[in-house]
Amino acid sequence: MQATRSFSKSGSGIAFDAERAIQSLGRGQTVVAVTAARDLMPASFLAAIDVEVTIGVPEIASIRRVIHEVCSGSPRGLKVGDVAGLGLIELATAIRPGAAKETIERLRRSSANTTRVTLTFPSAPLVVDLVGYGDAKTWATQAVQDFAEIRAGKYTRLTSALLAGPPGTGKTLLAQSIARSADVRLVATSVAAWFS
Known part of the structure; x- marks a missing residue:
């Protein structure tokens, strides 16, 4: 060889x-x-490739094992949300000899920089300020809480909703409000755009 x-x-x-x-x-x-x-x-x-192997991001348990081997101290405080959005390169640059606590802080900073989204809808109201949305507001409030739990590293099962109504009833505003309140990216599209 x-x-x-x-x-x-x-x-x-x-x-x-x-x-x-x-x-x-x-x-x-x-x-x-x-x-x-x-x-x-x-x-x-x-x-001409006969075999292609794509290596994904390791599981949180594997990341903890690497930190345990490379660093001093315990990586027990590491949560899934601490490495959200990080690829192998970001993991490799953050995990280096030293205290596990410092490595976890580097991972958290790197993840925050990777997952931070510039708000596209700064004028959209926050979900808590919405009026007249009934059950849709209740669902939207829960969705915002679910996103916060995911960021905190907790396993949360997101529920979905179909917003239906004639033009001008506030469907887009509700989606923008959820995106602003949860600090997540909103990909806005339309059925007409799907077929154009």
Whole structure:
């Protein structure tokens, strides 16, 4: 088995050395490419892949084990919400030798920076200030609480709702209000846009 780094500097970026990979394949060698960015690989090489393995974000128990091995102290305080939105690169840069408590704080800061959303609807009222929405307001209030629990690392089963009514009855305003109150991203669309 031979290990070589088949990526070469190309100007300001990094390029895959396809010629070297082709020569290795021609000699009957197995070529293994590892990348954090699939788009660095040429399309011709991607088309020839026999096996592709995508490594996802590890479970919270695995992250705790890594912190336990690398750091001093206990990672017991680490919750799912502390690593929300983090990928392998963010995890690897935050987990380093030192106190587990400091590592957990780095993870929390990184997660907060990753999951923070700029409010698109700053003029939308908060859910608590809505008037005349009846059961829809009750559901929206619970949805905002559910998002807060998820951020705190608690397992919460979100419920869904279908908002129906003629134009001008406040469906979009309710959705904007939930997004603002829960500090979550709202993807606004329409049925007409789906088919255009």
